[in-house]
Amino acid sequence: MHNNFNLKLILLILLFFPLSVLAQFNSIRGFVIDASSGEPLLVASVVIEENDRGATTNLDGYFVINHIPFGKYTIRTSYMGYESNTIEVNVDYDLDKPVYIELQPTSVKLETVEVKLKREDIIDFRKRPQVSTVPLSGQMIRTMPSLGGEMDIMRALQTIPGVKSASDISTALHVRGGSPDQTLILMDHNTVYNPNHLFGLFSTFNADAVKHLDLMKGAFPAQYGGRSGSVLEVVMNDGNRKKYNGMASLGIISGRVAYEGPVSLFGKKGSFAGSYRRTYLDYILDVTRRSTDLDLPDYYFYDGNAKVNIDLTDLTTLTAAGYWGNDRMDFDFGPNDARLKAHLAWGNRTLSTRVRHALGRTSYISFGGAISRYRSKWGFSSEDIVLDEARERITDYSLKSDFEYFGWKDHQIKTGVWYSFYDTHFWEKNEDNTFVDVDTGAHNTSLYIQDIWRLNSFFELQYGVRGYYHNVGEQTAFDPRLAMVYHYNPQIRFKFGGGRYTQWMNVMSGGSEMSIFDVWFPVDESIDPCYTNQIVLGFEWDRTNGYEFTMETYYTDMHNVAAFRPMVDSGDQMTDAFVTGDGNAYGFEWMLRKKAGRLNGWLGYSLSWTERRFPPESQINEGNWFYPKWDRRHDFTVVANYKLNRKWDISGAWRYNTGQGFTQALGIYTLRSIGWDPDDESNYGRMILKGSKNNYRFPEDHRLDLNASYNHLFLGKPAKLIFSIYNAYSRRSYWFRSFNTSENPIEIVDAKLLPVLPLINYEVRF
Amino acid sequence: MKSISFISLILSVFFGLILMILTTGCETTPTEVEKYEKEAVLTAFLTNGEPVSEVFLERIASIFDRYDFSDAAITGADIKIFDLNGSDTLHFQDDPVSHGRYIPVAGDTLIPLGKHSYRIEASIPNGEFLWSETVVPDAFTSLDIVLIDEDGTFYPVSSGDTLTRNDPYMFWRWSSVDSAGGYLGLIVAETPRDSLVPLDPNWDPNDPDDEIEDENRERSGDMIMRNDATTVSVPWIFFNWEGPNRIELRAISHSYYEYKFSLMRVEMGMLENPIFNINGGLGIFAGSSKVGMIVYLKRVEEQ
Known part of the structure; x- marks a missing residue:
């Protein structure tokens, strides 16, 4: 009877005692970088094969996967346009320094557009809760048709559903019905105003210098603010x-x-x-x-x-x-x-x-x-x-x-x-x-x-x-x-x-x-x-x-x-x-x-x-x-x-x-002006009466x-x-x-x- | 975990899309000119100290047909202007020579006075009733027109002076006027349209390329200024034609300033139509007071 009581007590203690205290955990953190250039790769997927947990790198190429029980793990990292990489990581008390995971571009001899995707793309940026986000790499933009050979990210974005231009010669973005000022445009975390050249024919972003961009067409997260429509983050x-x-x-x-x-x-x-x-x-x-x-x-x-x-x-x-x-x-x-x-x-x-x-x-x-x-x-x-x-x-x-x-x-x-x-x-x-x-x-x-x-x-x-x-x-x-x-x-x-x-x-x-x-x-x-x-x-x-x-x-x-x-x-x-x-x-x-x-x-x-x-x-x-x-x-x-x-x-x-849309005319009348020569009014005074705004297409x-x-x-x-x-x-x-x-x-x-x-x-x- | 066929999803999306297009229609905005009841357009201007001589009444005409004011004219209307600060009333009748133009009934006269309010009423035989009110600005007490050279020396300009584009530029300065909603600077060439000679020194009357198109023979030009303005610099680019040119400065009523300002906004695409002040229709009823002179512009051949 007494022994039975002790056993129950032990079980009760175990039930309420946090298991995490008994288990031993550490984090895997590090950077994902391009093997050829050493540049950090953002929004790359990093996955622990054994337990399907993972993370995506942030805009600086950094990731953390926390709360990993001690043990040996296989870390698979993948990123669009790069060969996936697998490394072994031993998670224990001594794992203190960040890991640097290098990914090799799929082709380095000639710049190609061929992009290979692996089954291991499990933890993908797209799988996060954030809606309406379209990521584009600089490489992808540079392969798109351009006006006069001037690759332009704004024109590239205008091909995405939900993004419209006022006209063919405008690079201003109208995202989901918003006006251009409703889009927050960030270049390396810095707000940019009126990013255009040649009266809007070209944008100020030189596509050669662009590494990555995210267009958030709507419902963007709390980390962005100050605009009421959408966000364009250019890195x-x-x-x-x-x-x-x-x-x-x-x-x-x-x-x-x-x-x-x-x-x-x-x-x-x-x-x-x-x-x-x-x-x-x-x-x-x-x-x-x-x-x-x-x-x-x-x-x-x-x-x-x-x-x-x-x-x-x-x-x-x-x-x-x-x-x-x-x-x-x-x-x-x-x-x-x-x-x-x-x-x-x-x-x-x-x-x-x-x-x-x-x-x-x-x-x-x-x-x-x-x-x-x-x-x-x-x-x-x-x-x-x-x-x-x-x-x-x-x-x-x-x-x-x-x-x-x-x-x-x-x-x-x-x-x-x-x-x-x-x-x-x-x-x-x-x-x-x-x-x-x-x-x-x-x-x-x-x-x-x-x-x-x-x-x-x-x-x-x-x-x-x-x-x-x-x-x-x-x-x-x-x-x-x-x-x-x-x-x-x-x-x-x-x-x-x-x-x-x-x-x-x-x-x-x-x-x-x-x-x-x-x-x-x-x-x-x-x-x-x-x-x-x-x-x-x-x-x-x-x-x-x-x-x-x-x-x-x-x-x-x-x-x-x-x-x-x-x-x-x-x-x-x-x-x-x-x-x-x-x-x-x-x-x-x-x-x-x-x-x-x-x-x-x-x-x-x-x-x-x-x-x-x-x-x-x-x-x-x-x-x-x-x-x-x-x-x-x-x-x-x-x-x-x-x-x-x-x-x-x-x-x-x-x-x-x-x-x-444009405003169609309803009729014509004579415009008269104080002091004008009546002959001018007869000859030049014809004036158009227009209808309601943008009543025609x-x-x-x-x-x-x-x-x-x-x-x-x-x-x-x-x-x-x-x-x-x-x-x-x-x-x-x-x-x-x-x-x-x-x-x-x-x-x-x-x-x-x-x-x-x-x-x-x-x-x-x- | 369930799975569904990728192809079936794509097909259902396409069918859904077609259904949506059919139910929403390809376009929801009209593709034809909207139904529009053509309105009447009433125009009358009052000048401080000058008898009122005419009123115009027409109906909006089709943009697809040849426009002729007399075809658009509304005749048989009962039109009157009366002084709200006095008892004067001026009745109008159809001008037998020009349809749509109304002239004072014989024996009637009205000379607008500064700071007086006036009302116009027009009753059209079909039952339409148009009306508006305006205030006539007070008279100017002074207008100085000078030429200013590069070192600031100025030379007064008097009526009848002969000037060229090589002269220093022109500068106007005036006394502010009570009840003015703004000012209007006017330059009107007095030479008949068929005899116009451009001031442009490069113009060659014998060069077929320099032939002046009929639509470019406009002789009147104006500029508006706010009611707090008392000066304006006038570059020679505002003068286009050789010969006598009428220079006029007008103090204009608030409604006319608004009308002219809105016309600028129409040209800039910010507004669809100018801001009229005729109730029951379109058009403008406005007052002004004026001061000015005639100068002669002489063309200078290029050196």
Whole structure:
């Protein structure tokens, strides 16, 4: 009886005694790096074969798999475009240092697009709860058809379902019904404003310098904030840590160079990467001007990236990165004694530093500061008399810190703080009067905390909250975020995501597609911040043969969406310049993507609606709902890359979408003006009365772009001759409609965009 | 764990898609010009100290047909303008020469006064009723027009002066006007359209390439300024034609400033239509006061 009691007592103690105290655990942590260059690989999958547990690397290539019982394990690591690697790790008390896992690219002899996928891609970024995220590698972007050989990430993104452009010549992103300012664009963790060249024809991101990007089309997690629509996170090349590499490229309109390699500073090792490109349109235009005596503008743009990484210790890396780019156009025309001079210039500068450190066995911390500045100016003058001149500047000074904690089993906690000081200045004047002179500053601080919680092998939850304090007007906001995934089986999963998304910067775009005229202002006490509520439902199916299928439906309602108040002619606070209204966006998308094999690419389709409404006093569409120009009902895209043989790569992209909206005319009348000559009124006074905003649509757009690359050796160095055909069957899409009232009956003039453009580009790597 | 066929999923998605397209329609926005009841357009301007001479009334016409004001004209309307600060009322009748133009009834006259409010009413035979009100700005007390050279020396300009584009640029300065919603600078060439000679020194009358198209023979040009402006610099690019040019500065009513400003926004694509102030229809009823002079512009051949 007594012995029986003791046995029961022991069993009871064992029942309540945490088993973890008895078991012995440690973590496996480390970096996944490219074996050829030493660069960290982000969002790579690291899996313990024995227990199916794993992790994905973060944006610095770091991973932690925690709470692993002591023992010997096989760690399999895989990443798109790289051979999988398997290593043995003995998990015990002594496992203290991080492991460095090197992956070999599938091909290093010639740059190929062939991508192999292994069955071991179990722990994949896509399998996390986060919805609506499309990752693209720099290599993938560089294989896509390009305009004039200028590979462009924004154009690549416009082929993804749910992402639309206002027109063929615009690189601005309209993601799921949002306007371009609703997308947070981060370049190496640094906010970038108005990233475009040549009036939006090209983006400021030089694709040669891009390593990886993630487009989060909606329902993004709490670690991102400040915008109400979507996030584009661009990671630039860190630089080759093992050898020096270079690239030079010559195209029809621009030349590019890039160089990277190892670096050593004060005995510390690291890497650097830099790139530069410049158009030579100014020289072409100058020659044309001299030979034809035409009034042609003088235009060029250039940009450059530089990044240095220094390993301060095995676990600490310091990064400094910078970007600078400028566009400049001068146009001088008219009779010699009354010349009209136009000058436009705009550009970005960013400078950032960041320190990241693997803190102990379970934490990872990064902190840094950044300055991002966008400036534009334009002026029109005659005889040195300023007819109109404006300057705009936004400088965003940011301090940011993120802390990741992996110590709790099945949890991945991330928290951080982001402080920004927005310093903006805009003025517009002519020779005699200053119309606007607004100099504003606002401090915005936000804190977030989020957790990815693996409830069991079927359910994973990502939840978090972001809180803001905006000093102007002492405004606060709290954005809850939630995402979850249900794994129906290892290949099929269902997802849900949603939350609130607050935006503190507004853009005064002035109705122009040319975003150089965009003026950014922080929210002040006279206006509430824009916010959206988003929900997304998704379904994903991964096939082991490399196919991925994603289907999502979403709904977003928008509040306090800001628009430029058309009738403002002066002002010193936000409500003078802006009017706020409501909006919504909803739709359905699917994407079938083949990531592996000689043929890879995707098919995508979206069916979507987006609407806006502003109060009647704004004079915008008399207060009625309307579809903005970028509302396109159907959008179908095919992107394909095919490796024909060792010498030839070919790629193509075909896109179909519903025509762009425009405002159709209802009738005609005589415009009379005080003091005008009556004869002029009779002859030139015909005026169009237009209907409700965007009450009509142009015919549907469709366009095929093709690329063929001939890979060969040039003086023993890998080289590539790229033939590209933009708009292969010359289907010119409609841009805008105007009415030539000097003709009677009036002439309807439809401006169309670029016809077929065969272009060539030559690229050498050394 | 269950599994479903990949092909069956793709097929069901495609069929679902087709069903969705059929139920939503390929386009939900209209592909034809929306149904529109053509409105009446009423226009009248009052000038401080000058008798009111005309009012225009027309109906919006089709954009697809040849436009002629007399075809669009509305006739037989009962139109009157009256002084809300006084007792004067001016009645209008159809102009027998020009349909759609209304002229004062014989014997009636109305001379608008500064800071007075006026109301226009138009009753159209089909029952439509249009009305609006405006305030006529007070008179200017001064306008100085000078030429300013590079070292800041200025030379007064007087009516009848002959100027060239090689002269220093022109600068206007004026006294602010009560009840003005803004100002309007006007330059109107007085030479008949068929005889216009461009000031452009490169223009060669014998060069067929330099032939002036009919649509480029516009003689009137204006610019608006806010009501707090009292100066404006006018480069020679605003003057296009040789011969007499009428320079006018007008103080304009708030409704006309808004109308002209909105026209600029229409050109910039920010607004669909200008902001009218006629209730029950479209058009503009506005007042102004004016001051100005005539100068002669002489073309200078390129050296």
